[in-house]
Amino acid sequence: MSQHESSVEEPSGSGQPSGSLESLGRKRRLEERDVPAVSSSYSSAKEVPGWLKVARPQDKYEQYGQRRVERSNDTAGDSRYSKYNISTSNSVLKRRHEESSSGDDAHPKYAKYRDESLDRVQSSSSSSSVPEVTAYSNIEIANPSANHREIRYQTFESHIRDRETADINNIVRSHYNQRTVHSKYQGSRTKSPIYKLRNFNNTIKYMLLGNFVKRDENNNEKLFTLLDLCCGKGGDLNKCEFVGIEQYIGIDISDRSVEEAFSRYRQKKARFKSAHRKDNTKYNFEACFATGDCFGQTIPEILEPNFPGIIDRTFPVDCVSIQFSLHYSFETEEKVRTLIMNISKSLRPGGTFIGTIPSSDFIRGKIQRKEYIKEETGKKKFGNSIYSVTFEKDPPADGVFRPPFGNKYVYNLIDAVDNVPEYVVPFETLRSISEDYGLELKYKKNFIDIFNEEIPKYFPKLNKNLIEGMKRSDGKYGAEGDEKEAVGFYLGFVFEKSGV
Ligand SMILES: C[S@@+](CC[C@H](N)C(=O)[O-])C[C@H]1O[C@@H](n2cnc3c(N)ncnc32)[C@H](O)[C@@H]1O
Numbered sequence: 018m019s020q021h022e023s024s025v026e027e028p029s030g031s032g033q034p035s036g037s038l039e040s041l042g043r044k045r046r047l048e049e050r051d052v053p054a055v056s057s058s059y060s061s062a063k064e065v066p067g068w069l070k071v072a073r074p075q076d077k078y079e080q081y082g083q084r085r086v087e088r089s090n091d092t093a094g095d096s097r098y099s100k101y102n103i104s105t106s107n108s109v110l111k112r113r114h115e116e117s118s119s120g121d122d123a124h125p126k127y128a129k130y131r132d133e134s135l136d137r138v139q140s141s142s143s144s145s146s147v148p149e150v151t152a153y154s155n156i157e158i159a160n161p162s163a164n165h166r167e168i169r170y171q172t173f174e175s176h177i178r179d180r181e182t183a184d185i186n187n188i189v190r191s192h193y194n195q196r197t198v199h200s201k202y203q204g205s206r207t208k209s210p211i212y213k214l215r216n217f218n219n220t221i222k223y224m225l226l227g228n229f230v231k232r233d234e235n236n237n238e239k240l241f242t243l244l245d246l247c248c249g250k251g252g253d254l255n256k257c258e259f260v261g262i263e264q265y266i267g268i269d270i271s272d273r274s275v276e277e278a279f280s281r282y283r284q285k286k287a288r289f290k291s292a293h294r295k296d297n298t299k300y301n302f303e304a305c306f307a308t309g310d311c312f313g314q315t316i317p318e319i320l321e322p323n324f325p326g327i328i329d330r331t332f333p334v335d336c337v338s339i340q341f342s343l344h345y346s347f348e349t350e351e352k353v354r355t356l357i358m359n360i361s362k363s364l365r366p367g368g369t370f371i372g373t374i375p376s377s378d379f380i381r382g383k384i385q386r387k388e389y390i391k392e393e394t395g396k397k398k399f400g401n402s403i404y405s406v407t408f409e410k411d412p413p414a415d416g417v418f419r420p421p422f423g424n425k426y427v428y429n430l431i432d433a434v435d436n437v438p439e440y441v442v443p444f445e446t447l448r449s450i451s452e453d454y455g456l457e458l459k460y461k462k463n464f465i466d467i468f469n470e471e472i473p474k475y476f477p478k479l480n481k482n483l484i485e486g487m488k489r490s491d492g493k494y495g496a497e498g499d500e501k502e503a504v505g506f507y508l509g510f511v512f513e514k515s516g517v
Contacts, residue, residue, distance in 0.1 A: 080362045197276075200250070211432050211500070220472075220479065220484075225371050230336040230369065231336075232335055240263040241262045242266070243257055244337045247343075248267030251279070252340075269309075305327070311339075311359060312345070315358075333364055340373050342372075343442065354450060360454070361451075371509075374447075380412075384416035396409070403503040407429075408425075417443070423440065424440055456513065458510070472495070
């Protein structure tokens with residue numbers, strides 16, 4: 018989903034002065050550091066930054082367990098990786114944009130901007146449903162405004178062939194790759210029909226991250242770190258500056274999105290690091306980005322080939338954030354367990370797992386109250402002018418999905434998500450699996466309630482443009498009409514890693 022498409026860039030400058038979050042100890046740590054813990058300036062794939070050139074104990078990786086990855090194994094002889102069956106060759110560091118060109122159905126709407134290679138999804142039998150792991154560091158992104166004149170706003174539609182037969186990873190990757198390319202040319206974001214909705218969703222994420230991303234006050238040695246799973250185009254980078262983190266690690270399956278996220282980060286990265294003169298319009302944290310499948314690979318499998326030593330140097334982290342994405346994992350129990358294991362093993366005790374997902378309570382209510390229509394195809398559908406949910410199979414009359422995995426629906430959000438398959442996330446199942454991995458539920462609330470409860474506190478803290486972008490027709494702030502129902506489809510949650 019995506020409102021998820023929160024790739025909404027909020028208006029620039031929404032990074033909040035984080036002076037209140039800075040303890041003296043932290044300032045000292047920053048001053049004393051002479052090498053960044055996660056460097057953004059890897060000039061080539063072969064160069065390993067100095068801070069990573071350390072011996073690392075093998076058992077650090079063992080906490081993530083063993084996963085099978087189908088790809089060429091050229092790591093023979095390196096016993097550290099044998100249990101993950103992952104490649105350490107430089108070949109995996111190559112950008113993998115060479116999805117072969119299909120030359121298919123050019124859409125007149127943005128044909129001139131078209132990257133035809135993005136249209137085709139790979140066949141479901143292809144082993145590439147697990148992406149090759151790619152690190153992003155030294156990437157040149159053309160400035161689109163230099164090449165194309167902005168004429169009018171063009172709403173987004175994806176063009177995915179083989180949609181019916183392709184597997185979810187391929188559909189999702191193609192969709193978000195196309196979305197990323199399109200967003201460069203579509204015109205001013207303020208013209209989007211869901212501009213207000215995006216601002217609303219961003220505000221919710223500010224509130225969740227602002228309230229629940231906490232540094233480890235008992236450990237002055239560790240840098241304040243956030244792992245952003247399914248990070249998309251880096252729509253939450255501003256929020257990370259807002260909460261004052263020191264290190265950011267972003268992973269997404271869409272290589273175009275990861276490229277874009279890195280490009281955005283690089284453009285706003287503060288050049289000089291000084292605890293005394295902090296430029297709050299810039300990113301004062303270090304970051305790295307990688308492509309990977311967060312539901313099918315372990316975090317070391319994704320990160321280590323590109324950033325050797327990163328697990329030992331930067332994990333466990335203080336927060337794992339997964340925004341508007343977890344529902345894609347509910348295709349199978351195995352995917353959900355892989356994801357939750359990744360999250361739990363990445364977190365320090367007391368660290369938080371923060372996410373936003375469609376609410377199974379909301380979906381159940383719609384079904385129980387029979388607030389749906391039957392399409393000509395016989396499929397049941399609910400929604401309004403902004404969003405729609407179309408069930409693949411008849412939903413259960415009581416709205417309780419059993420078994421809790423693989424309950425597919427197609428989600429549509431105007432100008433953002435174009436009929437992409439998603440899966441119902443029965444919240445109790447998420448809670449129970451999370452508990453299996455030592456994650457305890459701390460907070461769960463519908464978006465409307467989060468907004469109403471938190472807005473008095475956040476109104477003075479957030480960027481003015483973001484707030485103004487939520488102005489309703491009655492002069493108040495928040496969501497209204499069809500947008501209100503569309504945002505009410507979502508909930509925010511927070512789990513905490515148990516232990517000391
Ligand atoms: C709606 S977007 C959300 C992006 C970002 N979290 C935000 O809030 O702006 C969903 C993201 O999930 C990513 N995604 C879906 N399945 C994934 C997977 N298995 N592994 C990694 N990323 C995945 C998509 O590529 C897409 O960028």
